Amino acid sequence: MDAIAYFLQRTIAQALPLLFGSTGEILTEKSGNLNLGIPGIMVAGGVAGMISATVYEKTAANPIGIVSVCISFLFAILCAGLVSLIYCFLTVTLRANQNVTGLAITIFGTGFGNFFGGAIGKLMGINDISILMTVDTYKKTLPFAKNLGWFGTIFLEHGFLFYLSIIIAVLAAYILKHTRTGLNLRAVGENPATADAAGISVTKYKYLATCIGGSIAGLGGLYYVMDYSRGTWDTQSFGERGWLSIALVIFVIWNPDLAILGAALFGGLYIADVYVPGLSGAQKELFKMLPYVVTILVLILTSRTKKKKNQPPESLGIPYFREDR
Amino acid sequence: MENKAAIELRGITKRFGSVVANENISLTIRKGEILSVLGENGSGKTTLMNMIAGIYHPDEGQILVNGEEAAIHSPKDAYDYKIGMIHQHFKLVNVLTATENIILGLKEKGRYNVEKSAERIKQISNAYGFEIDPHKKIYEMSVSEKQTVEIIKVIYRGAEILILDEPTAVLTPQETVKLFQILRNMKQDGKAIVIITHKLHEVLSISDKVAVLRKGKYIGTVETQNATEKSLTEMMVGKAVSLNIERPETKNQEVRLSLTNVNMTNKEGVAMLKNVSFTAKSGEILGIAGIAGSGQKELLESIAGLRQIQSGSILYQNPQTGKEENLRDKTPMQIRNLGVRLSFVPEDRLGMGLVGNMGITDNMMLRSYKKGKGAFLQRKQPKSLAEKIIRELEIVTPGSDTPVRRLSGGNVQKVLVGREIEAAPTVLMAAYPVRGLDINSSYTIYNLLNKQKENGTAVIFVGEDLDVLIELCDRILVMCHGQISGIVDGRKTTKEDIGIMMTTVKNETGNEESK
Numbered sequence: 001m002d003a004i005a006y007f008l009q010r011t012i013a014q015a016l017p018l019l020f021g022s023t024g025e026i027l028t029e030k031s032g033n034l035n036l037g038i039p040g041i042m043v044a045g046g047v048a049g050m051i052s053a054t055v056y057e058k059t060a061a062n063p064i065g066i067v068s069v070c071i072s073f074l075f076a077i078l079c080a081g082l083v084s085l086i087y088c089f090l091t092v093t094l095r096a097n098q099n100v101t102g103l104a105i106t107i108f109g110t111g112f113g114n115f116f117g118g119a120i121g122k123l124m125g126i127n128d129i130s131i132l133m134t135v136d137t138y139k140k141t142l143p144f145a146k147n148l149g150w151f152g153t154i155f156l157e158h159g160f161l162f163y164l165s166i167i168i169a170v171l172a173a174y175i176l177k178h179t180r181t182g183l184n185l186r187a188v189g190e191n192p193a194t195a196d197a198a199g200i201s202v203t204k205y206k207y208l209a210t211c212i213g214g215s216i217a218g219l220g221g222l223y224y225v226m227d228y229s230r231g232t233w234d235t236q237s238f239g240e241r242g243w244l245s246i247a248l249v250i251f252v253i254w255n256p257d258l259a260i261l262g263a264a265l266f267g268g269l270y271i272a273d274v275y276v277p278g279l280s281g282a283q284k285e286l287f288k289m290l291p292y293v294v295t296i297l298v299l300i301l302t303s304r305t306k307k308k309k310n311q312p313p314e315s316l317g318i319p320y321f322r323e324d325r
Numbered sequence: 326m327e328n329k330a331a332i333e334l335r336g337i338t339k340r341f342g343s344v345v346a347n348e349n350i351s352l353t354i355r356k357g358e359i360l361s362v363l364g365e366n367g368s369g370k371t372t373l374m375n376m377i378a379g380i381y382h383p384d385e386g387q388i389l390v391n392g393e394e395a396a397i398h399s400p401k402d403a404y405d406y407k408i409g410m411i412h413q414h415f416k417l418v419n420v421l422t423a424t425e426n427i428i429l430g431l432k433e434k435g436r437y438n439v440e441k442s443a444e445r446i447k448q449i450s451n452a453y454g455f456e457i458d459p460h461k462k463i464y465e466m467s468v469s470e471k472q473t474v475e476i477i478k479v480i481y482r483g484a485e486i487l488i489l490d491e492p493t494a495v496l497t498p499q500e501t502v503k504l505f506q507i508l509r510n511m512k513q514d515g516k517a518i519v520i521i522t523h524k525l526h527e528v529l530s531i532s533d534k535v536a537v538l539r540k541g542k543y544i545g546t547v548e549t550q551n552a553t554e555k556s557l558t559e560m561m562v563g564k565a566v567s568l569n570i571e572r573p574e575t576k577n578q579e580v581r582l583s584l585t586n587v588n589m590t591n592k593e594g595v596a597m598l599k600n601v602s603f604t605a606k607s608g609e610i611l612g613i614a615g616i617a618g619s620g621q622k623e624l625l626e627s628i629a630g631l632r633q634i635q636s637g638s639i640l641y642q643n644p645q646t647g648k649e650e651n652l653r654d655k656t657p658m659q660i661r662n663l664g665v666r667l668s669f670v671p672e673d674r675l676g677m678g679l680v681g682n683m684g685i686t687d688n689m690m691l692r693s694y695k696k697g698k699g700a701f702l703q704r705k706q707p708k709s710l711a712e713k714i715i716r717e718l719e720i721v722t723p724g725s726d727t728p729v730r731r732l733s734g735g736n737v738q739k740v741l742v743g744r745e746i747e748a749a750p751t752v753l754m755a756a757y758p759v760r761g762l763d764i765n766s767s768y769t770i771y772n773l774l775n776k777q778k779e780n781g782t783a784v785i786f787v788g789e790d791l792d793v794l795i796e797l798c799d800r801i802l803v804m805c806h807g808q809i810s811g812i813v814d815g816r817k818t819t820k821e822d823i824g825i826m827m828t829t830v831k832n833e834t835g836n837e838e839s840k
Contacts, residue, residue, distance in 0.1 A: 178437065179437050180428075180431075180432075180433075180437045183421070183425055183428070183429060183437075184429065184430055186418070186420075186421070187418045187421065187429050187430070190418045190419065190420060190421070191416070191417070191418045191419070193416055194416035194417060194418055194426075194429070195418075195429065195430065196399075196400060197378075197380070197400045197410075197412070197416045198400070198416075198429040198430030198431075198478075199399070199400055199401030199404055199430040199431075200401075200429070200430040309420055311420075314418075314419065314420075322380065
């Protein structure tokens with residue numbers, strides 16, 4: 001029982017970066033922007049959070065945990081938002097190809113993370129870059145979590161970013177389905193010419209959705225740095241979480257509320273090879289492919305059924321220019 | 326008494342690069358009046374209206390709304406001035422419902438409430454006589470329903486000035502009558518209505534005044550009661566033209582194509598063709614009439630070998646060998662080589678048949694790439710063919726290498742039809758070849774078809790305009806729900822008869838099943 005509870009708890013820990021990443025990407029894609037820069041944006045967000053926390057902890061006279069959390073949180077969303085802004089400027093204003101731009105942003109973001117994540121110690125002239133105080137504040141759980149048995153272990157032994165991720169996903173789903181803003185955003189992604197003719201500012205919606213989406217995805221990187229890997233950055237071990245987030249978007253057919261469940265499934269599959277006993281090295285690698293296999297299955301299923309509501313936004317990936325014919 | 330002016334245009338000029346789309350146009354649109362804007366393709370009607378609707382911005386000149394100068398920079402500004410435009414290509418989001426599309430982009434007071442909006446839509450519908458289900462999704466709707474959504478959308482936004490770009494192009498005669506009644510109701514309500522159309526009889530029946538444009542220039546406005554089809558055409562074209570479609574007598578008829586009991590179901594298992602039997606003869610034009618989606622496209626594609634039929638036979642009499650050949654067991658390429666040619670003009674014009682990003686020459690080559698020796702393409706012949714078509718069909722294009730996507734709709738169609746005719750086919754299937762074309766270009770196409778007929782080609786012509794079908798075709802086959810509801814003589818039938826056959830089909834038990 002304990003082993004299962006622990007596995008499920010680790011599953012959720014794995015799921016959180018994916019949930020942030022895919023919620024952000026869903027908002028972005030609903031505006032018609034296929035942002036393949038999400039992996040880079042997540043890295044940039046995480047590293048920015050880490051750097052700002054380090055600077056604060058090392059320079060403040062009496063660093064306070066909660067202040068450090070606020071600062072790093074702010075810098076993470078700011079940095080991720082800024083990188084998304086570059087993507088927007090290139091694809092929306094200059095109408096560059098979205099795929100190429102996205103891939104470039106991913107390369108840029110990862111490089112940014114590698115450089116500053118690795119060089120921060122040297123840049124500041126210190127050897128020890130641990131930010132344990134910030135990390136501990138991030139990891140603070142509800143005081144009664146320990147007393148609730150397996151339920152507590154699985155669902156409550158997480159820092160506040162866990163609750164935030166679910167709140168954001170539910171909120172995003174609500175906004176998309178039940179508000180005027182959501183309706184307008186969906187229209188922009190489906191048919192920008194129509195949205196434009198209806199008096200919706202396509203550019204504004206694309207910029208806002210992409211930057212807010214990028215900021216949310218940046219929180220995925222922040223969670224990874226602060227909670228999962230306890231204040232250290234290693235791009236290698238962050239791995240393909242960014243791409244998994246994008247796959248997850250397809251898996252949950254652009255529904256942020258479904259993404260909560262989908263992220264849990266992907267998180268579980270992602271680490272299943274560690275918890276299934278008696279696997280050989282090759283079998284482990286096969287297990288790691290599972291999230292991608294199920295994504296391909298979903299793609300096949302949705303394209304077979306041809307349900308209109310299960311299709312990607314109609315103008316996803318296509319730049320919009322009003323006077324184009 | 327003159328009605329009050331709703332919009333006044335003064336000296337409007339709009340250029341696209343080096344092309345002048347509108348030149349110094351001055352025009353007045355009045356309240357409680359229906360104004361038709363008439364002109365050939367590329368004469369700048371839609372461009373002009375787009376400037377009023379905020380899609381484009383004029384380079385020179387002023388737009389006055391209710392006597393005051395207005396700055397319309399976006400569609401939203403246009404709505405603020407109570408101007409609403411219904412575009413030729415509907416601007417609707419497919420996955421949303423009618424209501425969601427109608428309230429899209431609005432900043433209404435209070436909470437977001439779809440039900441309340443649906444209620445208001447019903448009120449509007451009752452007031453003007455629309456029929457609409459506010460909760461139906463757009464992708465489940467017929468063309469006429471979509472148009473209704475578009476019109477309600479602009480009224481919902483309080484538009485007092487409505488601009489309709491070729492609203493009847495996709496409607497059946499019955500639907501057109503209904504639409505015109507609604508437009509008249511709106512006129513009674515004091516709204517200013519502008520309607521862009523090519524169909525002269527519609528101009529005469531619906532409008533109070535007609536404004537004519539020619540090659541981007543404003544020719545003049547006339548009272549409809551003082552105008553005739555002939556006078557309007559002369560204003561539009563700038564020279565006298567004969568309005569009668571020629572119909573040379575048929576001669577040397579022999580059966581070229583005979584279909585017997587053809588049945589076809591599509592991938593979803595819905596029957597698209599049911600027991601279709603008919604013959605197409607050389608030296609005649611066989612018209613096919615029917616509401617869009619009644620199986621016309623499927624029928625032509627079955628003959629061209631692009632679709633598998635479930636049962637029935639399609640036989641072709643080869644004039645060269647005199648033999649009878651079964652088209653069912655031939656590939657599309659073999660069928661084409663026999664001389665059976667399909668030129669299909671889809672609703673979006675570029676969807677089938679032409680590659681938008683390629684020039685005319687390259688599009689010619691799509692049909693002849695197998696010719697020539699060696700691994701390299703031979704461009705000379707297709708290029709001279711392209712130039713010949715440009716010359717003979719008067720296609721307006723900077724050159725034979727300009728991407729066809731950049732050409733206006735009418736010119737794209739000429740390329741498409743011209744290419745198929747150049748191959749000297751024995752059976753020519755032309756679907757909607759004059760869709761959206763102006764009078765002059767339409768007549769060019771009719772003449773081309775007639776020339777083919779005189780050369781002994783069996784021409785199958787799928788058309789939308791019943792007046793044209795009756796004037797041009799020797800026989801007219803009417804389809805309804807994938808069945809043939811009748812084949813009539815073009816010289817003897819009337820529009821009303823065909824209209825009824827388009828919506829009613831006699832089923833096996835003899836009862837009439839209506840749509």
